[in-house]
Amino acid sequence: MNKLNRRKFLIGLALSTAFGPIASGANALRSNLAVKGNKLFDQGKEVRLRGVVLSDILKKKAGNNEYRELPNYEMLARSWKANVVRMSLYPGYWKADKENSMARTLEQVRAARRANLYVIICWHAIGFPGGLVRRPQGRWGSRPDAYESSISDLHEFWKWASSTFHDDQGILFELWNEPVYDTEDHKNAPKRWTQLKHLWEEVIAKDIRPLAKNIVICSTDHAAYDLRGVREDPVLDANTGYAWHVYPGKVYGDINRCLKYLDGLDKSKVVFVTEWGFIPSVDKPDDRFSRFYASKSAFGDKLIDGILEPKGIHWTAFNYGKYSQPAMLEPDGSSLSSWGGYVKNKIEKLNGFESR
Numbered sequence: 001m002n003k004l005n006r007r008k009f010l011i012g013l014a015l016s017t018a019f020g021p022i023a024s025g026a027n028a029l030r031s032n033l034a035v036k037g038n039k040l041f042d043q044g045k046e047v048r049l050r051g052v053v054l055s056d057i058l059k060k061k062a063g064n065n066e067y068r069e070l071p072n073y074e075m076l077a078r079s080w081k082a083n084v085v086r087m088s089l090y091p092g093y094w095k096a097d098k099e100n101s102m103a104r105t106l107e108q109v110r111a112a113r114r115a116n117l118y119v120i121i122c123w124h125a126i127g128f129p130g131g132l133v134r135r136p137q138g139r140w141g142s143r144p145d146a147y148e149s150s151i152s153d154l155h156e157f158w159k160w161a162s163s164t165f166h167d168d169q170g171i172l173f174e175l176w177n178e179p180v181y182d183t184e185d186h187k188n189a190p191k192r193w194t195q196l197k198h199l200w201e202e203v204i205a206k207d208i209r210p211l212a213k214n215i216v217i218c219s220t221d222h223a224a225y226d227l228r229g230v231r232e233d234p235v236l237d238a239n240t241g242y243a244w245h246v247y248p249g250k251v252y253g254d255i256n257r258c259l260k261y262l263d264g265l266d267k268s269k270v271v272f273v274t275e276w277g278f279i280p281s282v283d284k285p286d287d288r289f290s291r292f293y294a295s296k297s298a299f300g301d302k303l304i305d306g307i308l309e310p311k312g313i314h315w316t317a318f319n320y321g322k323y324s325q326p327a328m329l330e331p332d333g334s335s336l337s338s339w340g341g342y343v344k345n346k347i348e349k350l351n352g353f354e355s356r
Contacts, residue, residue: 031170033118035215035239035270039312042170049118049314050347051084052076053275055324057108058093058101059142067104069333071320073115080344081351085112086120086274086316088177091153092145106164113170120217120274120316121165122174123157125149128181128192128221129199149176151199158207166212173208173216174243174274175200178223189221193229196220204237217272219243224275225250228263241270244313248278248299249291255302266311273308273315277326280338289325296342304346317343 033042040047056068076082087108094101105121112119126134126147136142149157158173165171181192200218208216218235220227224245234240242265251257265271278294294300308315320340322329328340336344 031118031168033169033172033215034213035241038266038268038270040215040270040314047083047118048312048351049084049272049316050351051082051086051117051316052080052320052328052343052347053086053088053316053318054108054321055088055124055319056321057087058090058104059323068321068323070108073112073117076320077115077117079348081348082117083351084118084120084314084316085320086122086174087112088122088124089157090124090142090146091149091157092143092147094157095145095153096143102160102164109165109171113168118170118172120172120174120272121161122177122217122274123149123154124177125154126178126180126223128179129154129176129196132180132182134180134183147177154199154203155207158203162208162210162212162214165214169214171214173212173214174219174272175203175216176219178245179219179221180223181221186222186226189226190229192221194233197230197233197235200235201237204235204240209237213239215270216240217243217274222261225258226261227265227271228261231263231265231268234269241272241314243274244271245275246273246303247276247292248294251299253298255299255307258303259307262307266313271311271313273313275318276303276315277318277339277343279326280342292326300342300346309350317346 031042033040033047040049054070056070059068060066061068073085076085087105089105109119109121124147129151134147135144136146154176158175161173179196181189204216208214216237216239218240220230220242224243227242227244230242244262246258277292278299279289279292281293281295318326320328322331322333326339328337328343329335330337
């Protein structure tokens, strides 16, 4: 082991020791969450996941070195009745400060688990592994390399994650946020599934399964929207599900268009809509985000009540925060936007009903 790799190993070991077992504590959820067919079960009980995305885990406030505020996890669990949070870890931020990123991730995952929330850890890369690299627009205020991940970065991160979180199956691993082979060529997305599948199987076999039994979530081309090809040729791992991202800009005013890209996968495999959202048309805060504009009735209700709920699809809505759109918080960081209020009501109603 060379000096650099030995240093990385010792840092990870020290952090894991310092924070202790992820699920420790009197109020911690002890989980054996696993895939069975197209459903999730924990300790023999079927589980439906509904919650929110947290995209600011590793981002810091402008002008200082403090991390951005994150929600009170107990509040999300008790008031919203959420049972899952998805933590987006941007590769550029992770690589720029690995030691603090490890500590921050451990801290936040542990806090969420102590609130009895399941956690989806997402390696928030955008682009194609070994190919296209997507960069955020400068006006978004993110690092230019925020989404950038090499294949070696991917392997390194999931080796760390599996060694750190293997003792708690209430933590799920989303391997890559949104594969995008070509921003102009979406018609051939199904043809690229085989290439992605081989990489996901390699990561699972080499980096995850030697230590961890945690559920793995795999994504497809066209920014995790086109699931065609998966049904006939799924990943060869029994404890695996598939990500699906659905936004108004993809459905062109007709929510039923997305069913073509779901391709009936929900009938045989577990599907997680790990990102979905919209900006209510009446709000229209900025034309830069026009791809998110939609109405609650034509998009939100039809997606949730007409597709995801009847099909038993799990979901996390984007984004609990005030920075990234669609934002659930107003600029003051505490008041709910109309989108945030909509999501809260949906989760509270659906998860609250199931808990009765």
